[in-house]
Amino acid sequence: MKALRQYLDKIKPNFEKGGKFEKLHSTFDAFETLLFVSNKTSKSGVHIHDAIDSKRTMAVVVLALIPALLFGIWNTGLQHFLALGQADADFWQVVGYGALKVLPIVVVSYVVGLGIEFMFAQLRGHEVAEGFLVSGMLIPLVLPADIPLWMVAVATAFSVVIGKEVFGGTGMNIWNPALIARAFLFFAYPSKMSGDLIWVSGMSKGEGIVDGYSGATALGDAAVGKMAGLADGGVFDLWNSFIGIIPGSIGETSTLAILIGAVVLLVTGIGSWKIMLSAFAGGFVMALGFNAIGANELMNVPALHQLCLGGFAFGAVFMATDPVSGARTEKGKYIYGFLIGVFAIMIRVFNPAYPEGVMLAILLMNTFAPLIDHVIVQQNIKRRLKRVKVNA
Amino acid sequence: MSDVIKIKRGLDIRLTGKAELVFGQAEMPELFAVKPADFPGLVPKLAVKPGDKVKAGSVLFIDKYRTDIKFVSPVSGEVQVVNRGERRRILEVVVKSDNQNEAEDFGALEVTKATKEEVTEKLLSSGLWPFLRQRPYNVVANPTDAPKAIFISAFDSSPLAPDYDFIISGQEKEFKAGIKALNKLTEGGVHIGVNNEMASKPFISVEGATTHPFSGPHPAGNVGIQIHKVSPINKGDIYWTVQPQEVVSIGKLFLEGVYDASRIIAVTGSEVKKRSYVKTKVGAAITPYVNGNVEEGSLRYISGNVLIGTNVGKDGYLGSYDSQITVIPEGDDYEFMGWAAPGFGKFSVSKSFFSWLCTKKEYRLNANLNGGPRAIIVSGQYDKVLPMDILPEQLIKAILTEDIDKMEQLGIYEVAEEDLALCEFVCTSKLEVQSIIRQGIDLMIKEMS
Known part of the structure; x- marks a missing residue:
């Protein structure tokens, strides 16, 4: 390690102001601080600091995403071979196929996103913020496996530039960058982001698909009134939906893998339990309410089953809890999370054109988060004013 | 009681x-010093020069704007030096003690x-x-x-x-x-x-x-x-x-x-x-x-x-x-991949370091920032260490935007730097919370006088 440190110290002057590679200063700094925690000590205020920093925080979230990623790789392969009617494909064949499909998307997302981040950091003279380490992993996980790589690149670039950097970078954005990427693709290239043919790798080409295999997601089926798969023993029954062996976006299918990630976020205290809990509660309550009405097929899906379908769990655990785009007051988090759950199920049930309401619900609540905070802040202000009146 | x-x-x-x-x-010790910087907002006016004999209680400098407030020598002896900083700002008035304890x-x-x-x-x-x-x-x-x-x-x-x-x-x-x-x-x-x-x-x-x-x-x-x-x-x-x-x-x-x-x-x-x-x-x-x-x-x-x-x-x-x-x-040294280490010897409020498993352990912490400054990202950290009915993050943002009304509404009168020191300690983004609070207070003093 000493040798590495000495080497870094040796080449460092080249990246300082006036050095040969001055323009790569932010990039050098990002890699240097990745390898070595900086030697900077506190100049004002407290003399000791908590060991946590932005890198650690983001690294924990990425770690929490790993189960969903690994499951997604396996499930991508599994769904592909199921569509081909080769249910007997061995584990490594399945994983191998999935990896070949999924990893390139991850790589493209990171390379494009980080490239742009490094550029902006250099332009602004900032250190590179770590926010994209998470966004770069979230983006692939909310996309279907067959998405063309160039679309991933365009969507990532759009989300980083328009979704984040125009507002001032990590910490300043209004909406969750990963959802911006997905929303961009959803509205710009609907043929690659919706319908029955895109969720299972290989379906869109249609070669070798067994007769009668639809490749639709549970919600896609339900939206057109096909409820057989959701019944007990169907392809999308509660157990299969929970485990995640159903078609869908890469990382969203397995509620189990997502819950493992949720445990990591909750134990470390990095994800807000208030948002997660209230999002699930909101979804559950809303679904129960619809059960009571029962006016269409989707309203009749049991509440627990609703929470395991589509991107609900993924959104509630990883997207809603983004502290930057979410509510920032502690009380506000309950309201924010609850409404995400409510709206996600509501959009899903009422609008068959967008069976996937979670993304829109979260983006909507991102927009309203400052308003929720405003209400909470006003309450605090009112309490303070009231105190004066009581005393006077 | x-x-x-x-x-x-x-x-x-x-x-x-x-x-x-x-x-x-x-x-x-032989030397004693009174430092104007210990008194925020003070503009000192010197009352002595190097070489003057002083007793305990003799005036060293006064508040320029409230002249009856005096700052005195803690010991008897001789004014040794007046150390000045940028723009001749007085940093410390040093008195050399004669060990006589005259007062x-x-x-x-x-x-x-x-x-x-x-x-x-x-x-x-x-x-x-x-x-x-x-x-x-x-x-x-x-x-x-x-x-x-x-x-x-x-x-x-x-x-x-x-x-x-x-x-x-x-x-x-x-x-x-x-x-x-x-x-x-x-x-x-x-x-x-x-x-x-x-x-x-x-x-x-x-x-x-x-x-x-x-x-x-x-x-x-x-x-x-x-x-x-x-x-x-x-x-x-x-x-x-x-x-x-x-x-x-x-x-x-x-x-x-x-x-x-x-x-x-x-x-x-x-x-x-x-x-x-x-x-x-x-x-x-x-x-x-x-x-x-x-x-x-x-x-x-x-x-x-x-x-x-x-x-x-x-x-x-x-x-x-x-x-x-x-x-x-x-x-002030580098730590290899410090942010990724399991962290048994690191103190953190977050449980992302395994040290949270050792509840009795005492730590030897140093002055390293443990990371670089960032925009505010994580929410709710400050609230956990401030036992006041105050929204610390919103107050800090009001100060940063110099919004006097908001600062007043959110409780600037109730806080001092020391009350939010823990917020600074726990901050993931390494914000200089105490100096921000002091900026806010200085602004209030300026606006309200």
């Missing part, structure tokens, strides 16, 4: 290096018969006035104000803090006399915050003071938190605060007629070999207490505690309001 006030939100940072409850042997005679005064004006006058002329600080703003009090009450915190809950039970025991007579004098200054009485888990013998049943027992983690011992819990500051309210040892000095002034700058301080920190209490004076050079008494390595010498103290260096001086010296490692 009233009901125990339980503080729930907060944090006790478990550092290694607490001082033993014994007096260590150390000589009095100006201000005359004793029977407090019970004195008026408020007489007490004020005596405190002003003797140079003890600057130890009375006011909330809001945590600056030296204004002699013409009538404070709603005077608050004293009789315990310090910050890391490695000195034990005031130990320090004040043996000085109860002076403490009581000081309380009597303070009672003359306010109609709202003197309030003492005590730690419910400690005996607090010198502080309970002091005539003329109401005690409020507190329990819970730091910042329970911060006087600002105690005021907030007992009688929160509204716009227009003024409270004064004093520290226990300063009350003793005030008591001595009225009993004996002299300015006695004696202090008992705790020498603490992981890098100190013999941690103990020592008898010294305000503004003492810290060299006799740390020379030969610290471990090897790159060190940081702090007058005060690790949260709100000042980095004074090896040859620095004890701050006017401080009762503690802390020495910790500077930590």
